[in-house]
Amino acid sequence: QITLKESGPTLVEPTQTLTLTCTFSGFSLSSSGVGVGWIRQPPGKALEWLALIYWDDDKRYSPSLKSRLTITKDTSRNQVVLTMTNMDPVDTATYYCAHTDYLLLDYWGQGTLVTVSS
Amino acid sequence: DIQMTQSPSTLSASVGDRVTITCRASQSISVWLAWYQQKPGKAPKLLIYKASTLQSGVPSRFSGSGSGTVFSLAISGLQSDDFATYYCQHYNSDSWTFGPGTRVQIK
Numbered sequence: 001q002i003t004l005k006e007s008g009p010t011l012v013e014p015t016q017t018l019t020l021t022c023t024f025s026g027f028s029l030s031s032s033g034v035g036v037g038w039i040r041q042p043p044g045k046a047l048e049w050l051a052l053i054y055w056d057d058d059k060r061y062s063p064s065l066k067s068r069l070t071i072t073k074d075t076s077r078n079q080v081v082l083t084m085t086n087m088d089p090v091d092t093a094t095y096y097c098a099h100t101d102y103l104l105l106d107y108w109g110q111g112t113l114v115t116v117s118s
Numbered sequence: 119d120i121q122m123t124q125s126p127s128t129l130s131a132s133v134g135d136r137v138t139i140t141c142r143a144s145q146s147i148s149v150w151l152a153w154y155q156q157k158p159g160k161a162p163k164l165l166i167y168k169a170s171t172l173q174s175g176v177p178s179r180f181s182g183s184g185s186g187t188v189f190s191l192a193i194s195g196l197q198s199d200d201f202a203t204y205y206c207q208h209y210n211s212d213s214w215t216f217g218p219g220t221r222v223q224i225k
Binding site for chain 2: 037039046047049060062104105108110
């Protein structure tokens with residue numbers, strides 16, 4: 001059974017760096033074709049893809065946010081970490097991590113709401 | 119960058135209706151399109167991939183079609199559990215792009 005869970009701060013101040021951790025079970029991030037992605041959703045708005053890391057450590061970023069994002073994986077700990085720099089109130093959103101098998105987002109975490117405010 | 123649009127943004131329907139949601143890509147994406155269902159406070163759920171392939175466990179009243187730049191999600195015999203927001207998504211090895219969503223609400 002594949003499960004994912006996001007963790008991190010619920011409140012960050014403007015200009016700070018956000019660090020979110022996705023802890024997963026039920027699959028290995030060293031298996032061919034497998035990846036973990038991050039997606040966010042501002043309150044009442046649409047989904048927005050942020051970043052993706054593949055089993056072979058290949059990484060992809062949203063072009064509009066690329067300069068602010070870093071995604072890494074720790075295969076031994078079954079974790080993927082996303083950092084986003086220079087946080088702004090417009091970055092207030094629910095942040096999801098999701099398992100991808102050959103590009104399909106087939107298992108999602110429950111999401112974690114991050115509020116950016118001073 | 120490829121942009122995705124959806125229409126309508128909101129759709130009012132009754133239980134038993136057949137509804138159709140349209141998704142358009144700003145350039146051809148072949149069949150690399152997925153559909154997700156999201157209910158309030160919940161994570162999205164994958165319904166359809168490769169434009170028309172039903173994800174395992176998804177009821178057969180859901181169907182997808184299209185290729186190139188125009189795609190459709192149809193729900194035949196709308197059930198009360200189907201009232202939700204639906205997103206299309208283009209995917210490839212470099213990026214994922216979601217549409218703005220279509221809310222299906224009770225008439």
